[in-house]
Amino acid sequence: MRQSHQLPLVGLLVFSLIPSQLCEICEVSEKKDINPLLNTMINSKYTRGTSVANVLLSLELAGIQNQILRQKLIEEITYNVKTGVSDLSSGELALIILALGACRSPEETLIYDYQLINELENKFQEEIKNMETHNDNPLTNYYQLSLDVLALCLFDGNYSTAEVVRRFNPENKNYYFGSQFSVDTGAMAVLALTCVNRSLINAQVKADGGDLMKINNYKKSLVEKILSKKERNGLIGNTFSTGEAMQALFVSSDYYNETEWNCQETLKAVLNKTSEGAFSIPIAAAQVLPALLGKTYLDVNKNSSCVSGSGNINISTPEPVTVTLPESQSPISVNYSVRINETYSANVTVPDGSVFLAVMEKAQKINHTIFCFTMEESSWGPYITSVQGLWASNNDRTYWELLSGGKPLSQGVGSYVVHNGENLEVRWSTY
């Protein structure tokens, strides 16, 4: 009699547990939803300068079996390594190590053939040295320093835990651009600190108790800052930082409680952006893909190959790329300004569908003295390095900020499509 009363109760309990358990599995259910990302990565040309390592890392983590593409990417990386590791920034090298070493792939040997860990140790030291001589400013930035620590930690390189503790305090200015916390940077730091944390625990060094506690506290505070950047639509920071924020939150579930983050909502928001074509450059697709499959960069040195939960995704026949209609050539006109202390403006006419860069090029033709500029190729496309002969500098934390209607853009000059009547600006700024 008693038992028969309890049975429905037990049933109810089990039933009520199921939904919450399901919620913890936060990855795409329909594999076709990630096809736009795969197509972007597969169909790209991968000429020098694009972020090949990022794409390879992402494909390996996703368990994508496309040997032709894999070989192409590995060739490109090997070329980069052979022709000059010295030309690579610390973070670029860290990404190469992560990509080559991902999931026990046979290419891991390249890391040791070319002594890449050793090279990275030196580059990390140079970053620190630069901070000591240049007012705490690294050669690159904290996103790259985090990648460095992550790669050194995952591949048994040398780094000092004390240095990590000294540098990665969440109040450090390098986590911020202006007054804004950089979600991308914070997320990468959480991944790095998680790795350091785990290896300290594994090593069971008692004297490290203090460091361990500090690293835990840093992580907690960074996770709070990341969660405070949650938007109403579920994105964290912006479209392009959300995938990395998800990775950071996946490895930090002990640091926030269930009510603070609805992973499904974030996943849905990212999938919406994916279907809108927001991740249309390879690096954007590569950075968001692992999280959609429930993976993180910490899975890189798992002892098995990185097979996704529901088996390998085999994409020998990718879906055809969506062909964008030819741009209508009807001209549009925008207002373009360069702001240093004064503002220099011009009305510029460009074909409809043009990107920011086209506006800058047109303005330069109109008045070279005022609108001349230089740029360099980055993994995200062209990055503006100087305007009117005034150069951005990492040592001074200065850069040329892009704005529309007074608001900072979340895309670079090569991607942002301008609109008729828009007020575009490049502004001499500090971060």
Ligand code: CBY
């Ligand atoms: N990657 C890096 O080293 C870059 C790290 C990163 C945090 C990066 C964003 C995040 C990422 N996921 O890759 C970053 N940007 C940094 C560090 C910087 C600074 C670069 C100088 C330095 N110290 O290394 C700086 C100057 C603050 C910066 N980004 C400027 C800009 C603007 C560029 C304008 C120009 N002069 O050309 C711009 C356009 C913002 C603006 N309104 O001016 C900008 N960044 C943007 C939009 C972005 C996003 C790109 C998104 C896109 N679709 O194009 C970004 C993903 C990224 C690249 N920056 Co920065 C951030 C985001 O929106 N989520 C490692 C290396 C190995 O690849």
